[in-house]
Amino acid sequence: MSLISVKNLYKEYGDNVVLEKLNLEIKEGEFCTLVGPSGCGKSTFLKMLLGQETPTRGTFLFEGKPFPKEPSVERGIVFQRYSVFSHLNVLENVMLGIELEKSRFFGKLFGAKRKEAKKIAMDMLESVGLENSAYKFPSELSGGMQQRLSIAQSLVKKPKLLLLDEPFGALDPGISADMHTLIQELWKKNNLTLVMVTHDLHEGFHLGTRLLVFDKIRHDPHAPDRFGATITYDIPISDTSETTLNKIDKSIKKREKNDN
Amino acid sequence: MKRLMNLRPSKGTAIFLGLLPFLLVAIMYLFASDARLAENPNDKLLPALTTFSEAIDRMAFTPSERTGEILFVQDTVSSLKRLGFGVLISAILALLMGIPLGLIPYVRNGLSPFVAAFSMVPPLAVLPILFIVFGMGEIAKVALIVIGVTPLIVRDLQQRVSEIPAEQLIKAQTLGGSTWTIVLRVILPQMLPRLFDAVRLTLGTAWIFLISAEAIAATEGLGYRIFLVRRYMSMDVILPYVAWITFLAFLFDFIIKKFTYKMFPWYTAGKETK
Numbered sequence: 327m328s329l330i331s332v333k334n335l336y337k338e339y340g341d342n343v344v345l346e347k348l349n350l351e352i353k354e355g356e357f358c359t360l361v362g363p364s365g366c367g368k369s370t371f372l373k374m375l376l377g378q379e380t381p382t383r384g385t386f387l388f389e390g391k392p393f394p395k396e397p398s399v400e401r402g403i404v405f406q407r408y409s410v411f412s413h414l415n416v417l418e419n420v421m422l423g424i425e426l427e428k429s430r431f432f433g434k435l436f437g438a439k440r441k442e443a444k445k446i447a448m449d450m451l452e453s454v455g456l457e458n459s460a461y462k463f464p465s466e467l468s469g470g471m472q473q474r475l476s477i478a479q480s481l482v483k484k485p486k487l488l489l490l491d492e493p494f495g496a497l498d499p500g501i502s503a504d505m506h507t508l509i510q511e512l513w514k515k516n517n518l519t520l521v522m523v524t525h526d527l528h529e530g531f532h533l534g535t536r537l538l539v540f541d542k543i544r545h546d547p548h549a550p551d552r553f554g555a556t557i558t559y560d561i562p563i564s565d566t567s568e569t570t571l572n573k574i575d576k577s578i579k580k581r582e583k584n585d586n
Numbered sequence: 587m588k589r590l591m592n593l594r595p596s597k598g599t600a601i602f603l604g605l606l607p608f609l610l611v612a613i614m615y616l617f618a619s620d621a622r623l624a625e626n627p628n629d630k631l632l633p634a635l636t637t638f639s640e641a642i643d644r645m646a647f648t649p650s651e652r653t654g655e656i657l658f659v660q661d662t663v664s665s666l667k668r669l670g671f672g673v674l675i676s677a678i679l680a681l682l683m684g685i686p687l688g689l690i691p692y693v694r695n696g697l698s699p700f701v702a703a704f705s706m707v708p709p710l711a712v713l714p715i716l717f718i719v720f721g722m723g724e725i726a727k728v729a730l731i732v733i734g735v736t737p738l739i740v741r742d743l744q745q746r747v748s749e750i751p752a753e754q755l756i757k758a759q760t761l762g763g764s765t766w767t768i769v770l771r772v773i774l775p776q777m778l779p780r781l782f783d784a785v786r787l788t789l790g791t792a793w794i795f796l797i798s799a800e801a802i803a804a805t806e807g808l809g810y811r812i813f814l815v816r817r818y819m820s821m822d823v824i825l826p827y828v829a830w831i832t833f834l835a836f837l838f839d840f841i842i843k844k845f846t847y848k849m850f851p852w853y854t855a856g857k858e859t860k
């Protein structure tokens with residue numbers, strides 16, 4: 327059975343058709359990267375996977391059941407920014423997920439239970455390479471370190487699905503290369519299912535197991551909102567070649583130019 | 587020669603420049619006072635320094651003949667009690683209202699228009715009602731401060747809560763937080779330093795209401811005293827009292843600021859990068 331199953335899905339904001347006729351099956355353990363022109367609805371799709379938005383029409387199943395209508399622990403998220411808590415230090419940021427689960431009323435652990443949570447969080451920090459910054463506040467971290475922290479925060483919940491919306495988009499190229507290695511390691515080690523939106527087609531091409539391209543098939547120049555985007559390419563990464571990459575790159579660039 | 591906007595005074599010069607206006611005002615006062623007193627030795631408007639020191643000695647160092655208490659201390663203590671209670675109650679109420687208003691759509695839709703309308707009521711216009719309802723005692727004066735200050739802090743906190751990035755609130759939900767635990771662990775701790783900031787900024791307003799209430803109905807207090815001695819044109823008492831009130835206002839502002847920075851290191855760190 328697929329983890330995520332999407333059939334003939336539509337998402338509209340009023341008259342603006344963002345996504346149309348979307349069909350997709352994602353199995354457990356896949357690492358999907360999602361690319362497409364700006365404004366084509368990638369973030370919107372991720373928000374639906376997260377439970378922050380609901381589809382207008384269509385079948386949308388998570389483990390064979392309708393998607394929960396609000397964010398929950400099964401689905402972790404890493405945003406481009408602002409997803410760490412500025413008032414907690416690095417260690418506390420990671421412990422929070424454990425504390426919220428184990429202490430339903432106070433959301434805070436004390437004594438032996440706290441120690442235990444601290445140990446789990448410390449191990450998690452080690453696996454993202456932040457063990458030496460455990461007592462720093464997020465404002466003292468670099469952008470790349472903040473993203474590592476955000477990933478660690480989510481992973482401590484052992485989510486069935488981890489969603490990433492342009493997680494490395496704001497980082498320097500050198501640092502994002504490190505992050506690629508890290509995310510691949512974590513994906514293998516934790517048997518994660520990942521869906522990652524990216525602006526960088528090369529990132530999408532080399533990182534995951536499967537590349538999804540969102541784009542509009544039909545386009546009405548007089549009413550740009552009339553038709554939505556759908557999946558135009560759905561290819562296993564092993565099949566990708568430079569020629570396909572160039573072809574997709576051209577089609578995305580063309581669309582973005584048309585829109586502007 | 588650099589542009590004026592790029593010239594920076596050295597540390598010593600900066601301190602001197604800061605003191606200069608104070609010095610100038612003091613000197614101007616002394617000249618003006620001398621001139622007036624030379625013309626009319628009984629002039630009350632600008633008393634000489636000796637007159638001040640006599641008045642200060644009378645008010646702050648000699649027990650009152652009638653009650654045996656030192657008036658200045660008595661005035662200060664009762665005023666600060668009113669101010670303290672008023673501000674403390676306002677801060678607690680504001681926290682209890684501001685967070686739900688900023689976070690929970692049902693509360694916001696239900697109460698926002700009411701809070702907005704309520705905060706438009708001029709508190710001093712309500713003062714007679716407070717005196718009628720609570721009598722002329724302490725409660726009415728504290729209530730005036732609460733009514734005047736709470737809406738200001740509530741609106742500030744509501745604004746701050748709604749400024750918390752949506753990403754954080756969603757992240758907290760994916761970490762397993764309920765509305766209550768998210769308030770407890772994410773929102774409240776981020777709001778505390780902002781509450782102190784808001785209290786600091788509304789302290790001036792709180793003083794206004796305190797002095798107004800004391801001027802109208804009290805038997806002691808800093809505001810009561812200056813309005814009482816006004817009848818005898820006792821500038822020798824009024825001016826030191828005004829200076830003392832100003833100093834207290836400055837002191838509280840300073841203490842709260844230092845305390846906030848010490849208690850919430852992450853708060854200042856975030857501010858510096860902005």
Ligand SMILES: Nc1ncnc2c1ncn2[C@@H]1O[C@H](COP(=O)(O)OP(=O)(O)OP(=O)(O)O)[C@@H](O)[C@H]1O
Pocket residue numbers: 339342344362363364365366367368369370371
């Ligand atoms: N809450 C909303 N209300 C109305 N329209 C929205 C809303 N959120 C998104 N949209 C519209 O949906 C479309 C897709 O937006 P989305 O953010 O999903 O694009 P995207 O593919 O993530 O773009 P980018 O690559 O720039 O991040 C846009 O036209 C946007 O205007």
Ligand SMILES: [Mg+2]
Pocket residue numbers: 368369370491
């Ligand atoms: Mg986006």
